[in-house]
Ligand code: SF4
């Protein structure tokens with residue numbers, strides 16, 4: 001029996017549609033354009049496949065796009081209860097432009113303290129923040145608000161990571177950047193439509209065809225050539241060294257230039 005595969009962050013992207021169109025979106029929503037939501041059936045299959053590979057994850061996260069655009073995702077939050085022993089907390093990330101539907105609230109409440117809604121507050125754009133926090137307070141749903149405007153904002157603003165050309169950094173610089181990258185430190189692994197990768201940039205730049213990931217950079221959940229153990233081994237080593245996408249990444253380190261968050265196109 002192989003060693004258990006335990007993750008820190010497992011983030012599923014159920015939609016690439018968003019209510020906002022942020023110029024520097026790190027998930028490249030404006031570049032994707034109008035892409036259909038991932039169907040409930042496909043999400044359920046992806047969840048079954050990923051939990052066949054992964055023994056446990058601290059956080060099981062859902063991020064878009066904007067997840068509350070969908071009125072059917074309660075089915076997914078409910079389905080994830082069947083894997084409740086395999087994760088500590090359900091994390092839902094929203095830009096507070098839309099309230100969750102009643103069904104979402106009903107199912108989220110069933111997680112008790114095992115859920116947290118993370119509200120990215122973009123000031124004037126996140127005009128439902130107050131209504132949303134009132135709703136969560138009323139329903140005893142744990143939440144946090146991360147402020148992305150004005151003084152003392154999260155991360156001090158955003159980086160411009162919307163370019164994909166190789167920046168010509170030395171191998172040593174790329175290793176250093178990767179080692180100190182927040183995505184690597186947090187082990188923030190992302191899943192979209194059957195493809196699993198070690199960071200959102202690598203995954204979504206690959207989906208967009210902007211980079212070609214190395215064999216060791218991704219796992220295709222539906223690939224029948226690799227065995228389950230081979231896939232687990234790739235996931236275990238996602239963060240051992242830089243990925244192809246690191247070559248074009250500005251990184252999220254402290255000395256990288258910051259821009260105002262959520263500037264709209
Ligand atoms: S709110 Fe902005 S940053 Fe967040 S997913 Fe939508 S477009 Fe991207």
Ligand code: SF4
Nearest residue numbers: 181183199245246249
């Ligand atoms: S591409 Fe590399 S440096 Fe950029 S976010 Fe991903 S792991 Fe970090």
